[in-house]
Amino acid sequence: MIVLIEDEKISQILTKKAIESTGNQCIAFSSAEEFFDSSFFGDQKVECLVLDIDLPGENGISILDKVRKNPLREKQPTVIMLSSHAEKSVILECMKKGADDYFIKPVDPELLSLKLNSMIEKRNLFNKTINDMNVFLPGSIKSHITDPNHNFPLISKYEEVTVIFVDLEKFSVKSESLSLPALADLLNLFYELIFSTVEDAEGDVVSLMGDGLMISFTGENHAQRGVQTAINIVEIFSTEEHTERTKPLSTSDSDFSSLIQLSVSIGINSGEAMLAAVGGQNRKSLTYIGETVNIAAHVEAETRGSEFNILITETTFKLLPHGAYKIDFIKKSAIKGRSKEIELYGVKIEHLKKVAI
Amino acid sequence: MRVITSNCAQNHKIFNEAHIEQYVGADEDAKQEIFNLFLEEAEKLKATLMSSLELKDFEQTRFNAHKLKSSCSSVGAIALANTCKDLENFAQTNELSIFEQSNIEKFENICAQTFSEIIRVLGNVK
Numbered sequence: 475m476i477v478l479i480e481d482e483k484i485s486q487i488l489t490k491k492a493i494e495s496t497g498n499q500c501i502a503f504s505s506a507e508e509f510f511d512s513s514f515f516g517d518q519k520v521e522c523l524v525l526d527i528d529l530p531g532e533n534g535i536s537i538l539d540k541v542r543k544n545p546l547r548e549k550q551p552t553v554i555m556l557s558s559h560a561e562k563s564v565i566l567e568c569m570k571k572g573a574d575d576y577f578i579k580p581v582d583p584e585l586l587s588l589k590l591n592s593m594i595e596k597r598n599l600f601n602k603t604i605n606d607m608n609v610f611l612p613g614s615i616k617s618h619i620t621d622p623n624h625n626f627p628l629i630s631k632y633e634e635v636t637v638i639f640v641d642l643e644k645f646s647v648k649s650e651s652l653s654l655p656a657l658a659d660l661l662n663l664f665y666e667l668i669f670s671t672v673e674d675a676e677g678d679v680v681s682l683m684g685d686g687l688m689i690s691f692t693g694e695n696h697a698q699r700g701v702q703t704a705i706n707i708v709e710i711f712s713t714e715e716h717t718e719r720t721k722p723l724s725t726s727d728s729d730f731s732s733l734i735q736l737s738v739s740i741g742i743n744s745g746e747a748m749l750a751a752v753g754g755q756n757r758k759s760l761t762y763i764g765e766t767v768n769i770a771a772h773v774e775a776e777t778r779g780s781e782f783n784i785l786i787t788e789t790t791f792k793l794l795p796h797g798a799y800k801i802d803f804i805k806k807s808a809i810k811g812r813s814k815e816i817e818l819y820g821v822k823i824e825h826l827k828k829v830a831i
Numbered sequence: 832m833r834v835i836t837s838n839c840a841q842n843h844k845i846f847n848e849a850h851i852e853q854y855v856g857a858d859e860d861a862k863q864e865i866f867n868l869f870l871e872e873a874e875k876l877k878a879t880l881m882s883s884l885e886l887k888d889f890e891q892t893r894f895n896a897h898k899l900k901s902s903c904s905s906v907g908a909i910a911l912a913n914t915c916k917d918l919e920n921f922a923q924t925n926e927l928s929i930f931e932q933s934n935i936e937k938f939e940n941i942c943a944q945t946f947s948e949i950i951r952v953l954g955n956v957k
Contacts, residue, residue: 484905580904
């Protein structure tokens with residue numbers, strides 16, 4: 475959709491006709507006030523703004539400035555300025571404020587159509603690239619990609635974090651009986667269910683590792699949000715009653731049945747970790763590194779042979795509200811290369827019916 | 832003395848009918864709608880412009896001349912658009928004090944020619 479702001483009636487009608495001849499929908503306003511009062515300011519559906527400069531009240535350059543500085547808008551529209559001002563200083567001012575092009579009136583409709591089509595095509599290609607790329611990125615950095623005011627976090631930073639490792643138990647045994655496409659479907663379903671659970675609790679899937687994944691929680695109550703998410707994940711894979719409610723509509727019964735025959739093991743630890751972009755010059759991954767992460771991975775491995783699907787460390791346990799969960803001390807565990815053992819706790823889940831393969 | 836330089840002789844044509852066809856093609860109804868709207872708007876703008884000229888109100892004159900210029904450019908009224916551009920420049924440089932009565936007469940004359948030419952074209956629109 476294209477928004478045109480032009481107060482001069484005839485020019486508005488003719489420019490609107492020229493825009494509509496490109497096959498695009500056009501909404502016209504006669505002043506900045508009308509536009510800002512409408513729902514179209516900040517609307518992601520607006521692909522392009524065509525702005526006259528001389529308007530009653532607030533002029534087109536001021537509108538351009540506000541649109542470019544709008545923090546609510548993730549994707550910026552293309553902006554074309556229209557004016558009978560041919561002075562270089564006015565054109566330069568518009569370009570400096572972020573206009574994509576400048577047409578001197580009277581506008582040649584053929585040129586305007588060509589320009590609009592080319593700009594929209596480029597913008598759509600850019601958005602498609604970003605969307606395609608976003609699928610492969612952790613949620614915490616997705617928004618940074620298109621935000622011009624945010625520096626991409628290549629500089630490492632320390633954070634208080636709850637790190638969770640999730641693994642599909644005995645997945646390799648199960649995978650032997652499946653074809654590769656069925657295996658891919660099963661993994662995608664596993665991830666889809668976990669992603670939505672993690673997103674609901676404002677956590678981040680940091681990385682995928684075969685049949686497992688690493689999740690992080692930062693900010694307020696990160697340990698509690700992490701443990702609750704882990705419980706929710708285990709419940710999805712553990713009780714038939716629950717899986718009936720969580721089965722995605724797009725998933726076949728047989729795929730879902732294969733999935734719920736599996737169970738998950740989860741290890742959780744909290745503490746300071748460094749968020750770092752690691753990798754080579756042309757390919758990097760954003761991940762947490764440090765002892766906190768290593769211990770969480772170790773804790774997940776300790777769930778093998780345990781009656782608990784979720785094990786947490788003493789550090790995480792101490793961050794939880796007293797009495798919020800049923801938690802039992804399990805054992806002390808030695809970690810290779812560390813002199814001090816860590817205490818492990820098991821999280822009890824009501825109605826849990828662990829399915830064995 | 833600075834004079835308005837745009838006149839019928841210099842612009843060869845007072846009105847370029849082909850200009851509007853770039854936008855509306857052979858759509859006679861659209862042409863009629865635009866020309867009628869132009870006559871209505873331009874008459875109003877001319878009156879407002881004359882009154883700001885009389886008051887020697889630089890900013891209002893510049894604004895009104897700019898608007899009329901824009902309308903004229905949109906429909907292909909070349910001579911009047913150029914006249915308005917000169918008037919806008921006079922106002923912008925605060926030189927309306929030396930704007931002569933003869934220039935006002937010239938402006939009114941071009942307005943009259945433009946309007947009658949458009950009325951003539953409008954008569955030919957089926």
